[in-house]
Amino acid sequence: MSFPSREEERRLHERILERDPVAPADVFRLLIPYVMKTVRMEMHCSQEDARDSAIDAILIYLNEPERYDRQKKTLLRSFLTHIAKMRSVDRYRSWERRVLREQKYAEEFELGGRSPKEVMEETVEARRAIEKFEQMNLDDRDQELLHHVLLGEGSTEKLAQVLGHESLPKDERQQMVKRDRDRVLKSLRRFGREDSHDES
Amino acid sequence: MMNPDWLETAAERGARVPELLGSMFAWYRDLEDLSVQALAEQLGCTEATLHWMSLCRRPRSEAFAADVLQIAERFGVDPSGIFQVLRHIEVTEALITQSNSPVEPGARALQLAARDHEKKP
Structure with a gap:
């Protein structure tokens, strides 16, 4: 692999400053092999990383070629290699x-997550609970009401809609909702007691 | 024209730099819905040559013809193909600028017609 002489580099930089249209392609052609090779050797990085860093360095230089100060006697390829190493x-x-970040996320996920055994046990319990509710022989409206109550729905207006009482006057609506809610919960309690007697 | 392993990546990265010719080729490919290969065929060159030209500086407006001829000569490409692509981009740029200004619609229609005429083979 041959590299341009100091004089060739000086001329190349001048062409860049003169905005010669072909000069940027020549910078890539003449200098990127050296920059890539040096970055890879000194930074112990992959070929792709060395390539991307070298391309970055040349594009940064082309954007502001005035930043390269020839008076400091530094070779252009050394200047580019320095930028590439920083990149x-x-x-x-x-x-x-x-x-x-990914490790931290993975640790938090593992700590917060439930074990497969716990998930399976909950699934089995949920299935059993559903089977038991079905044995209560509630009609569709009461099942819907129980579903909302168990999910924590406390709004009288919402429960009135579920029960079809929304058209009633306010006082009467509240009364009807309370009555139906108490009735369904009472059935649930009674069923729970019967169920625990059965199991014992 | 040699085709080193870094060339395609460099050309792709260069396409995002407005000062490089690659950005104009990328815009043209986008406008005309062309692949890299299709544009290379249109310009009568290989994909590697197109990548090399993409790394050149965009021709200066004050030395437009001379810059295009220099690029074409260097890479052994017919300059008329490059002229056509760059002229197309320039007209599009001008139309975008004008569409944001209160230019007479008649004049704009004439420019659009001229551009469409150029596009016909």
């Missing part, structure tokens, strides 16, 4: 942050 470090840090 490689940024990439590594970004990757590290992402991995830590």
